[in-house]
Amino acid sequence: MAPTSHLPPNKLPVVISGPSGVGKGTLFNLLFERHPDTFAFSVSHTTRSPRNGEQDGVHYKFVTKEAFQELKAKNGFVESAQFGSNFYGTSKATIQEQSAKGKVVVLDIEMEGVKQIQASDLKARYVFIAPPSEEELERRLRGRGTDKEEDIIKRLTQAKKELEYSKTPGVHDKIIVNKDLETAYKELEDFIYAPVSE
Numbered sequence: 001m002a003p004t005s006h007l008p009p010n011k012l013p014v015v016i017s018g019p020s021g022v023g024k025g026t027l028f029n030l031l032f033e034r035h036p037d038t039f040a041f042s043v044s045h046t047t048r049s050p051r052n053g054e055q056d057g058v059h060y061k062f063v064t065k066e067a068f069q070e071l072k073a074k075n076g077f078v079e080s081a082q083f084g085s086n087f088y089g090t091s092k093a094t095i096q097e098q099s100a101k102g103k104v105v106v107l108d109i110e111m112e113g114v115k116q117i118q119a120s121d122l123k124a125r126y127v128f129i130a131p132p133s134e135e136e137l138e139r140r141l142r143g144r145g146t147d148k149e150e151d152i153i154k155r156l157t158q159a160k161k162e163l164e165y166s167k168t169p170g171v172h173d174k175i176i177v178n179k180d181l182e183t184a185y186k187e188l189e190d191f192i193y194a195p196v197s198e
């Protein structure tokens with residue numbers, strides 16, 4: 001499809017989840033490339049320090065632990081989590097700001113975050129990206145060349161839990177198997193651009 005900035009009929013935020021290495025980032029990149037000025041990625045808050053090249057407000061909103069806790073106490077996050085000694089969260093204000101600019105917000109959220117958003121008052125659409133097989137997921141994680149062996153094992157263990165959870169009826173509006181990239185992309189685009197159903 002040629003680049004177009006037309007908005008989908010359904011403007012609700014789209015929550016995309018799926019195991020690490022399944023291709024979420026790859027699919028997001030295609031969506032943003034092929035629909036410029038249409039979607040906004042929800043930038044998370046974090047209390048960890050920026051890594052080289054990371055910009056505040058682009059990769060993360062970098063905040064202090066105090067500022068994070070204050071916002072959390074005010075019920076300012078739709079989901080939040082702690083990894084190691086750092087906190088991460090998706091703020092309601094971030095989603096509202098982007099929606100107010102006329103963008104459709106897309107969120108990349110892990111399983112526990114999905115559960116929290118579903119328990120929150122945010123109305124959203126839920127897509128799960130599944131691998132063709134666990135073996136192929138492992139191949140992709142290794143092929144990406146970004147993770148240490150111990151991290152690959154952790155990601156694969158977590159992937160089993162995510163795949164199990166994805167079978168829970170009613171959690172996701174759409175499950176897409178990312179076998180052939182263009183086919184999976186088309187399914188994602190068709191879902192996002194589908195007419196509003198009541």
Ligand SMILES: Nc1ncnc2c1ncn2[C@@H]1O[C@H](COP(=O)(O)OP(=O)(O)OP(=O)(O)O)[C@@H](O)[C@H]1O
Nearest residue numbers: 019020021022023024025026140144178179180181
């Ligand atoms: N359909 C596909 N066929 C083959 N390889 C793919 C496909 N989709 C993505 N990949 C490759 O798989 C690897 C993992 O993809 P990607 O980094 O997008 O995953 P991710 O779900 O965003 O992972 P994370 O949650 O860890 O960020 C990349 O090397 C990517 O090029």
